[in-house]
Amino acid sequence: MAEDPAGAPRKRSREVVIGRADEVPAGGRKIVQIDHLSIGVFRLADGFHAVRNYCPHQGAELCKGSLHGTYRPGAVAEFTPALDGRVLRCPWHGWEFDIVTGKGLYDAKSRVMTYEVKVTEAGDLVVMV
């Protein structure tokens, strides 16, 4: 599960203010509608991350799922905790996504769209779409 450049947020130029950074507590989230896009913005220990609120499997509202850690693939009978608190589990079928990279943890080819999030000096929360 090394960082993969392909998993980094795409560069987008439009800045949309979605609220104040301090209204989302650590471990919390805010789901916002921007035009046709529903996006979930999550506050993890290392800052804000945003993913599209749409599961690539059957279209469930992914961002209503729960946040978990998971176990890194390893040797048989070895349980190595990984990605603590940054794994989003779809509320329908439980498929796992890393909200930092957008990658599905069940299949390297699967991913959910990620968006860059910034906090302005004034404390506004901005999503790049």
Added chain:
Amino acid sequence: MIIDCDIHVYPNATCPLEPFVPARFREALTMKQGSSPGHGYANPFGVDRRDLVSETPADVVRLHLDPLKISYGVLQPQPGMSVSLIHAIDVANAMARAANDWLIETYLASDPRFLGSVCINMADPKGAAEEIRRVGSHPQMVQALTCGESLHLFGHRAYDPVYEACCETGLAFAVHPGFEGALHSSTPVGRPSSYFEWHNSLPLTYQAHVGSLVAEGTFEKFPGLRTIFVEGGVSWLAPLLWRMDKNFKALRSTVPWLREAPSEYVLRHCRLSTQPIEEPENPEHLLQLYAMVDAGRTLCFSTDFPHWDFDDPQRAFPSRLPAALKQRILYDNAAELYGLPARAEAEVVS
């Protein structure tokens, strides 16, 4: 039009079961005589969808029937579906009765789209038959229901009174999984070590029961009996049909009461609900699988609402599933099984 053959409903604080428990058994329940063995495998993330809470008839209508445009939904109540596993047989019968009266007074009374299951205690086939005759004539009751975990294979002659009562009242005989491991191991060679492996093993129970119903001659004894195997998916059936038909050529004389190929009995008397739908990487393989089991006759759509492995009627099937076949699966097969109105000829499923 859509018929959903698997919707789960539960008693709870707003919709309680207690008032429906026969008065003389309430003390037995406080003495914990309603206990049953568990299978021991917990879904670590819970079995319910986490984007909603469905606790009342109004919830199921608002969250499920209306938005998904479901014409009829067959309710599979729990704990009613697993009363067969309660150790105390009389308490099990009382809990079946409570589950059925609860369903009639709450869900069935609230909306004509709700169809009911008569929960039965298969550990007391005579008692189960009495319960089928007691409430099976309710116009919204369409099937007798039990769990796949069972003292005996379902072709065992001990269960004949149940099938006789089903035929007499016009109810289908329905089986739902999820309790495998309570009485026997969920696999014939030992207990799995994870919920993942346990869940993968559930279709083995259905292969065993269907093979038994055919070989024991149940469908010869009860030519009007119709069955539905819910929530087992579909992929387990074709290999069983082929193996039975092949073996029948040499071993027919050991089951001389069978008058036709085993697969003929299954295709005529057994229906499967689609969920959890198989999702092979190549969707064409699912269509081939459906062809192998004559899906246009045998498959009935189900969602498993509100559980975690729910299937959405518009999202679950491959886009290349032919429209005519999709209509059969979404509505017609279940309508024929349960004796519901035929779909209007002009109506097209999107």
